[in-house]
Amino acid sequence: MSKTNPGNYFEDFKIGQVLDHATPRTITEGDVSLYTALYGGRFALQSADSFAMECGLEAAPVDDLLVFHIVFGKTVPDVSLNAVANLGYADVQFKAPVFPGDTVKTSSTVIGLKENSNGKTGVVYVRSTGTNQMGAIVLDYVRWVMVRKKDEAAPAPEAVVPELPDRVDPSQISLPHGIDFSGYDSTLAGSPHFYEDYEVGEKIDHVDGMTIEEAEHMMATRLYQNTAKVHFNQHQMQNDRFGRRLIYGGHIISLARALSFNGLGNAQLIAAINGGSHTAPTFAGHTIYAWSEILEKSDLADNPTGGALRIRTIATKDTPCEGFPDKQDGEKRDPAVVLDIDYWAVLPKRTIAV
Amino acid sequence: MSKTNPGNYFEDFKIGQVLDHATPRTITEGDVSLYTALYGGRFALQSADSFAMECGLEAAPVDDLLVFHIVFGKTVPDVSLNAVANLGYADVQFKAPVFPGDTVKTSSTVIGLKENSNGKTGVVYVRSTGTNQMGAIVLDYVRWVMVRKKDEAAPAPEAVVPELPDRVDPSQISLPHGIDFSGYDSTLAGSPHFYEDYEVGEKIDHVDGMTIEEAEHMMATRLYQNTAKVHFNQHQMQNDRFGRRLIYGGHIISLARALSFNGLGNAQLIAAINGGSHTAPTFAGHTIYAWSEILEKSDLADNPTGGALRIRTIATKDTPCEGFPDKQDGEKRDPAVVLDIDYWAVLPKRTIAV
């Protein structure tokens, strides 16, 4: 019998099933440096221990998205090896900071199953949880993927579709323990714009663009131990419909987040991701641009020194964003758009900062 | 007089000569992260401190092959700067684990010399030893290279050809101090297949493929401080017979090892390398695939919780391995094969694990 991992097919998933994923991962300063080299992020909280300590933390926390990619990567061999499409994610909550030296592992619970009418595929919903070496949850989210059936004759399970929130309620936002923006230094942070300075409906063109190379997205995706074959194997992909290696969607999220520093330089933490779509594939050679819209503002339940902005960020390929490319005629999406993501970020309040 | 390193020519080597190589190297978490980003390894022991501690170690050890490449790289300026060909290596024994923060240096002893009948080159055999900052040997191996003579009139030395073992005797395998697989968690490790589950003669197609970029193999080879010119200088290599930068053979070994996770996910340690051949050159753009055959099995002298598999791994370029490409007609090697390596790996025993 073959010893290689066949992955799970649609009929292998059962409601309530728990999947404990391999490979636990100690996240280190080396990962943080590579993340900086791959995206060029400049958010001060993740860049400098001294800045993080002045904000009440013990050290600079690991970038939220680096944690997301590592927690996510572990689910691939069990959840999406036989996937036809990643359909979406929701209710992504960052619950505790990760510091260099922490070890993260992931487990998932099957919370929804719905066979498609063609009898060949079905949609699997999982809630995945990343925990650290102390057992604390660092990240919790739902994603759903369309997975192939191995045996089309296998009976369809009872359809269960979980109710998912349109957005994480800001009352659920959990900031890193001890964080306090009272002494926040906006000069060192690189932006004079505090929570109060953003208005709902405001649009920001992040101006800069970043071209992607094959070596970069592959190094990133391997760093996350994400083994989805489409990212790495040109010999196989040359016969695919695009003829190219597909770039991991999370690579685009991280690029868009790094570009967003120019306009959102004080958005120090991602507290939650409400949802996101990878609306078109990206390939090496594409230049990524981004713009953002402020969707909503909220005080924080347990921290008067900061506030949460709900931000929608759109990334494009080979298209500057001064015109805020989006849906055309209110209906069709501009074909240059590759990412549409909706998240909560935490910024210091001006009224509190010295 | 020129201050640049001319390297040693065949007539510069003497039997018994000791070469203390430059540059000592502290191996850090940064190197470990880069190694993950370059190859995407998922063996749990090297990935997570928590997993390593549950196996009795103080922390996640540095990947054996990263140690090999660094120890090897140091020998290049003294041993193979004027080499025509790397002919082989044997008796490669990993004798103590390396942890981040350890500093490794290498010295070599000339153990064999044999001038070729053309009078222009000769074969040099060296035993190279990597030691850590406490003076403990971490790696010991023999390699032989064909080296140019500077002066073809120089007299041939008495031929000395060392006897080298076909394979490291498994009784010599030295596991990291304290390692104990009694509490081994195969779910976290990502494979249900223990030592007992493999049979001599069994072949495993590792399925996945990985395409190589120029930036990747050059970053890897520089990380190892291996300065062999053929890997880095396109301006010079464009006039070479291939017209391309050659990829360091060790890069292919590491890729094949990372690919072998799919089928050998519990092969947590490389205890020894019995021999290996780089049977064809590889270049950027090639996609590497691999398959393995189990050659031999052995209990361990001093550890009842694990066993050693002797594994032969074949890597190919641009050729999937479901047909186990090897020698054709029992004689000629399939031209897609680029690596043929024979090593001992240590796996936990099922009968011991909880």
Next chain:
Amino acid sequence: MSKTNPGNYFEDFKIGQVLDHATPRTITEGDVSLYTALYGGRFALQSADSFAMECGLEAAPVDDLLVFHIVFGKTVPDVSLNAVANLGYADVQFKAPVFPGDTVKTSSTVIGLKENSNGKTGVVYVRSTGTNQMGAIVLDYVRWVMVRKKDEAAPAPEAVVPELPDRVDPSQISLPHGIDFSGYDSTLAGSPHFYEDYEVGEKIDHVDGMTIEEAEHMMATRLYQNTAKVHFNQHQMQNDRFGRRLIYGGHIISLARALSFNGLGNAQLIAAINGGSHTAPTFAGHTIYAWSEILEKSDLADNPTGGALRIRTIATKDTPCEGFPDKQDGEKRDPAVVLDIDYWAVLPKRTIAV
């Protein structure tokens, strides 16, 4: 009002103005590993804690040029976002070593202003200072850039042009506290050539060449959080006069320094940079070669165990340096030359070493 950084224009700068730059940066072992992977440096002092400790330091210091690039990168958003050209730098003094874990930030003072006669641009001189988390100065230097005016009608400021030294006086060289080459091991360092072995006027061809890939220079430049757009955005640069992404000049300095190991292997520290010119642009695909000339020698004021060599290093593209390409006919520079840098390096003295 736009929340993105417009940068400063010529008329925004005032003599005596202090610019505190974002983003503080903790430099880690991860950065050190990436630096090794990008350039392949082999200077023993930066490579091994054990070697550094035998030279009296607490650990291997971070490469001087990595510190330079990080300190420099922070000045870009405030000083050179609207620059037409980087004109030069002078009086670059490395004043204290940086060790992994230290956090560096940068501030600059405007020390010179001179509007150009075209009324469209002006030259801005800044003295930039990098300090660590204890407030100690680690690096101090002057650079001058030509910056666009936003409003050509803005009145010209009184011209102030600072007097800058042709070279840092060697009496000002400040070695890392405690450094002592008495027990220096030149075998481990990889070069038998001590301070005494170099003569003023001596020229050294560093022989080796290194080809640059897009992924490499972009990863390097992002690692330094240097956001100058010309390095990253192919979509924009394809319409530029070269049609290519420009490589950050500092990338070439680091490559030349790494290549210079072959001939200057004991030049363990860069104490100061006297000046430098990026004389032609470089692009991915170019192979960099280098040669050096010894300009001057000096004892050290406070350390009898080492001496300082003033070195001029020339880097070329796609041109080996055995002919020491330089100015042609004593006037015009060889078009292959891309870098001409003049610096002080510290080497151990033979008469002291064991």
